[in-house]
Amino acid sequence: MISISADFDPVHKGHEELIKKAKEIADKKGSEVVIYMNKGYSANHAPFFTPFEAREEMALALGADKVIAIEGLHHRLILSYSVPIRLAKMHEDGVTDYITAADISLNQVKNYAQRFIDEGSFLGMPQDFPNRNVIRWYAINEFLSKKFNRKIDFHLIPEVTSPRKISGRFIRKDILKNNLVISDDIKKLLPKTTIEILEREIDNGTIPGKRNMKVLKHKMNTYSRSSLANIAYLNGKVINKIVEGRFYKEDEESIWASFRRADYGPVMTRLAATCIEEEVRKEEVLKLMRDYEEKGVIPNEQNVDKIIERAWYVAEEVDKGVSAKEANEKFRKKHDLKLNPLMTLEAGLNLTKFEAKKVHEGLDANVFIDKDNKISCEIKEKKIKIKTNLKLPSKEVTYLRYILDSRYIPVSGELIKNKRNDYRIKITIHNY
Known part of the structure; x- marks a missing residue:
């Protein structure tokens, strides 16, 4: 199978060139051209301008043999996690070749990608990298080759730049600006079949897709x-x-x-x-990531344990007077650390006598950052809602703040009593 992975929103002449190259390779190998097309949300986490069925029709009209929907990833995961999952599916499906476009050479892609291949992590791709997504796909393909014992051959074609550099975002923006009329200039960027399908969808009122x-x-x-x-x-x-x-x-x-x-x-x-x-919710994202970690699709350097370990390491270093930036850099370079991060913490809180009479052990306490940038919790019981700052040692404050800002590691709290019969909040960091 010869594959292309894209949003195709809408299918333009740049995509047409990708399909032509894929068909050329497919004809030589006696294979088929398969489009792995994002559905639901785009790779950049936005609603689609063009419905999936219309984009599928556009791709098939240009000679693709099959379209496979990729769904359920892009409203949950950043590209450093969704790309390994998509590439792993291609491996499992038997894809042999992957086609994409770039305005740099394959050797340049390899050179840019080498740092991430060496580190075994695909997070933090610099903003100034040209064709960042192509570099990411290449690096992750190298990583997955160890798991699947083979590489998907990577093919680059030049990006289409005549009559201008083609961008789906530019095309969508122009159509919206012209009150859903496809201008003559935009028609020059689109295959005839795409224009026909787009105009039909506009007439049917299915374009543009929008957020709720x-x-x-x-x-x-x-x-x-x-x-x-x-x-x-x-x-x-x-x-x-x-x-x-x-x-x-x-x-x-x-x-x-x-x-x-x-x-x-x-x-x-x-x-x-x-x-x-x-x-x-954070719990949903974490469980999805854990599932793919167990399948060996997510690199070890990107797994949830590493994120928690980094938070703990930085907190320990900051407690010694090291800057957070320096601590993060040190953590990136160390691969033999033996860390044992705390997964449960106990925090003090301030309750009035009236509040203490209204609550009891076992109540949930939602942990959050308050308007004064302090770690707080909210306790609800019948008609009582209590918000209070939490008391923790400075190291645990730094650690917990990193966890709360991790974007997908859930934290829960429970009201308990200590040996002195004082109310405390037991905070649990979940790693499932």
């Missing part, structure tokens, strides 16, 4: 800090910016501004907003 802004705004307007803390990819800073930005009305820009104020880039903003809209 009503649901997103409702949750951003009403969820408490402690509730938002359970949603994947939300750290303490962005949660506080969301709450500060209330109340969101019809102005969508105000929503995106709250994420920008929390230093979220466009891709992470889309993922975080999608997680709020779809109610993707």
Whole structure:
């Protein structure tokens, strides 16, 4: 099988060249061209402009033999985790060749990818890398070759640059700007079959696909800090910016501004907003990652244990007076660390006599970062809702803050009593 993996939203002349190259290789090998097409949400965590069925039809019209839907990943995982899963599926399906486009050579891709291959981690791809996603796919293909005992052959074709460099984002933006009319300039970038299918879908009202802004705004307007803390990819800073930005009305820009104020880039903003809209909880993401870790698809350097170990290591180093930045760099370079991070912590809290009479052991305590940037908890019992700061040693504060900001490691709290009969919060860090 000769494969291409893409959003194809919509299928343009650059995609047509990919399919032509794939068919050329397929004809030589007596194989078929298979498109692994994202469904549900795009690789960049956004709703699709064009429905899946229309994009599938566009790809088949240009000569692809089959389309396989990739679904359920891109509203839960960043690319450093979703790409290994997609590539592993290709291996399992018997794919022999992978086709993509870039404006750099294969040797340049190899050189850029080598650092990540050596480190065994595909996180932190620098923003200034050209064709970052191509480099990521190449590096992960090298990693998975050890698991599957073979490599999928990697083929690069030049990106189409005439009459201009083609981008699905540019095409979508232009069609929207022209009130869903495909301009003559955009038609030059699209195969005839794509134009016909796009115009039909526009007439049918299926384009453009949109977020459910009503649901997103409702949750951003009403969820408490402690509730938002359970949603994947939300750290303490962005949660506080969301709450500060209330109340969101019809102005969508105000929503995106709250994420920008929390230093979220466009891709992470889309993922975080999608997680709020779809109610993707940290527990759900973690269990999905653990499942693929057990299958050997996720590199050891990216697994959940490493994230927890790094939080503990940095907390220990900061407690010794080392800067967090230096501690993170030291952790990246050490591969033989024997760490035993705490998975349960006990925190003190302040309860009034009245509050103490209304609560009891076993109550859930949702842990979150409050508006003053302190670790707090919320306890609910019947008509009582108690919010209080938690008391922890400085090292445990640093550690727990890293965990709370990890974006997908769940933390739970439970009201307990110690030997002196004082109420405490037992905090559990979950790694399943």
